[in-house]
Amino acid sequence: MEPVRFAVAVDVMPKEGISDPQGQTIERALPSLGFADLHGVRVGKRIELTVEAPDAETAEAIVRAACVRFLANTVIEDFRVSLVAAAPPVPSAGGPPGGPSGGGTRA
Amino acid sequence: MSTRVAIIVFPGSNCEQDVHHALGLVGVRAEYVWHHATDLGGFDAVVLPGGFSYGDYLRTGAIAAFSPVMSAVRHFARDGGLVMGICNGFQILCEAGLLPGALRWNAGLKFICRPVSVRVESEGSPFTCLAPVGRVLEIPINHFQGNYYCSPRLLDELEEQDRIAFRYCSPDGTVGPEWNPNGSVGGIAGVMSGGRNVLGMMPHPERAVDPAVGGRDGRLILESMLAALGRSTGGPSLRAG
Numbered sequence: 001m002e003p004v005r006f007a008v009a010v011d012v013m014p015k016e017g018i019s020d021p022q023g024q025t026i027e028r029a030l031p032s033l034g035f036a037d038l039h040g041v042r043v044g045k046r047i048e049l050t051v052e053a054p055d056a057e058t059a060e061a062i063v064r065a066a067c068v069r070f071l072a073n074t075v076i077e078d079f080r081v082s083l084v085a086a087a088p089p090v091p092s093a094g095g096p097p098g099g100p101s102g103g104g105t106r107a
Numbered sequence: 108m109s110t111r112v113a114i115i116v117f118p119g120s121n122c123e124q125d126v127h128h129a130l131g132l133v134g135v136r137a138e139y140v141w142h143h144a145t146d147l148g149g150f151d152a153v154v155l156p157g158g159f160s161y162g163d164y165l166r167t168g169a170i171a172a173f174s175p176v177m178s179a180v181r182h183f184a185r186d187g188g189l190v191m192g193i194c195n196g197f198q199i200l201c202e203a204g205l206l207p208g209a210l211r212w213n214a215g216l217k218f219i220c221r222p223v224s225v226r227v228e229s230e231g232s233p234f235t236c237l238a239p240v241g242r243v244l245e246i247p248i249n250h251f252q253g254n255y256y257c258s259p260r261l262l263d264e265l266e267e268q269d270r271i272a273f274r275y276c277s278p279d280g281t282v283g284p285e286w287n288p289n290g291s292v293g294g295i296a297g298v299m300s301g302g303r304n305v306l307g308m309m310p311h312p313e314r315a316v317d318p319a320v321g322g323r324d325g326r327l328i329l330e331s332m333l334a335a336l337g338r339s340t341g342g343p344s345l346r347a348g
Contacts, residue, residue, distance in 0.1 A: 021216045075209040076256055
């Protein structure tokens with residue numbers, strides 16, 4: 001079976017209970033802008049990538065392994081893996097170099 | 108035979124020459140080792156200097172932790188070799204799993220560059236053996252991500268096993284939140300591995316080796332390491348000298 005290319009989003013957030021100085025600082029700045037009703041600000045990061053795998057389960061397992069090993073530091077961060085959609089097919093050999101990458105259109 | 112210390116240089120390291128100079132002042136001719144090296148044979152100790160390896164991308168130390176040399180550092184540490192990570196070196200050792208815990212953004216979200224007082228906490232470790240417990244050292248810090256975190260359970264373990272090398276303190280040795288510059292759990296400024304042969308510390312001992320520029324308290328840490336090496340190899344102990 002041809003491998004499918006999946007577009008994946010990884011959200012990495014500070015673990016519950018771990019201080020988040022960025023979130024706290026942003027929250028303290030909000031009232032002066034008139035947003036006094038906004039609370040619970042937490043700042044993380046989002047990593048987008050594509051992965052080739054026979055199916056969605058395998059794709060997710062590969063990305064989760066990369067998260068545990070490298071993309072997140074599980075001592076202080078949690079992560080969530082979302083398969084966004086099947087990405088455009090891998091360009092066939094001989095196609096234009098580079099091809100569509102992270103910036104490509106996603107259905 | 109003279110002591111050989113390897114200073115690992117990653118892309119973005121920037122304190123390697125300071126470490127080289129400081130080790131020279133205590134009588135060691137250190138050698139730079141590029142991060143592509145795969146063998147640390149013949150070295151007596153290894154230092155991971157400060158800096159901004161790989162531009163601090165993803166997380167501080169996260170990418171350097173997978174440099175080829177880190178397998179050699181891991182083997183070196185597993186065999187009981189002394190490894191010291193300073194600032195970014197500490198961050199790399201945590202990311203590589205050679206030290207427990209992680210370093211977060213400073214609690215005040217400021218880059219801090221100033222001398223601080225730290226208190227020696229561990230009894231007779233290879234990196235503090237020339238300083239009694241409670242001795243206060245003045246050493247500069249220079250970091251944005253030095254806010255040490257470990258779980259409460261691990262903190263207990265570190266205390267029970269006497270693996271906390273240094274805590275931030277007042278000039279007279281009082282430990283408390285008001286003397287904690289970055290929010291570190293337990294005021295921890297330096298921590299050691301289970302075998303106490305791997306040390307990570309945020310303060311820069313290599314920047315406190317000359318009374319003309321910031322005092323010489325940092326020498327005590329480098330000299331302790333050499334004294335410990337002297338003991339373990341059966342060579343002349345610097346403590347006696």
